[in-house]
C-alpha cells in the first residue's frame with residue numbers, strides 16, 4: 043500500500059485580536075487587558091492516508107477542518123510538525139479561490155487549471171468537458187467579479203474534477219451549488235472514488251459521508267478526536283441521521299447545505 047498523505051504532529055496557530063484600532067490596543071495595554079490570543083486551529087494532529095482511501099473529515103463548525111485541508115493541499119504550512127503528500131492534488135477548498143475577478147470565466151478556467159498543474163494543451167483538450175460541467179452558458183465570457191458564489195463553485199469544481207489528480211479534496215465548494223449541480227458533483231465524486239483516487243471530503247452530512255467515504259476523521263477544537271469506521275464516527279459525533287435527507291441538520295451542524303443529494 044502506498045501512503046498518499048502523512049500528517050505528523052501538525053499544529054497550525056492563529057492569532058485572534060480583540061481590538062481593531064491602535065487606540066483600542068493602547069487602552070487595552072494601559073489597563074492591563076489582553077490585546078490578542080493565540081490558539082491552535084489544528085492541534086498536534088497525526089494520521090496517514092493510504093492510496094484509494096476516501097476520508098470524510100467531520101467536526102463541528104470551527105473545529106479546524108478547513109485549516110487541516112489547507113495544510114494537506116499545501117495552501118498553508120504547519121507551524122510545527124509535518125504534512126507530506128504524494129502526487130497531484132486537485133479539488134476545491136474555497137469558492138473562488140485562485141480566481142482573478144477581473145478576468146472572464148473562460149480565462150479563469152485556464153488560470154485555475156494552470157494553478158492545479160494542468161498544461162495549456164491538457165486544458166484545451168478538456169475544455170469542452172469543463173465548460174459542459176460548469177454549465178455557465180453565456181456567462182462564460184463574463185468577468186468572474188459578477189458571478190454568484192454558486193457560479194464560481196461550478197467553474198472551480200468543473201476544473202478540479204477534470205484534473206487527473208492522485209488526491210482529490212472537496213470542502214465548502216459544494217455547499218453553494220444548486221440541487222442539480224450537487225447531484226452531478228455527487229455522481230462525479232462517486233466515479234473519482236471508484237477510480238481509486240484518494241479522496242479527502244469535508245462534510246457535515248452523515249448520508250453523503252456514508253456513501254462516499256471508507257473512513258472518518260473527526261476534529262474537535264483542532265484535535266483529532268476520532269479516526270476510524272464511518273458509522274461509529276457518525277455515532278461519535280451524535281449526528282442525527284434522520285434529518286440528513288432534508289438537510290435540516292445534524293446536531294450542531296449546518297449539514298453543509300448538501301441535503302439529500304450529497
Ligand SMILES: Nc1ncnc2c1ncn2[C@@H]1O[C@H](COP(=O)(O)OP(=O)(O)OP(=O)(O)O)[C@@H](O)[C@H]1O
Nearest residue numbers: 056057058083101102103104105106107108109110
Ligand atoms: N486565517 C485565519 N486567521 C485567524 N483565524 C482563523 C483563520 N482561519 C481559520 N481561523 C479560525 O480557526 C478555527 C478553525 O477554522 P476552520 O475554518 O478550519 O474550521 P472548520 O472546522 O472548517 O469550520 P466550518 O465547519 O464552520 O467550516 C476557527 O476558530 C476560525 O475562526
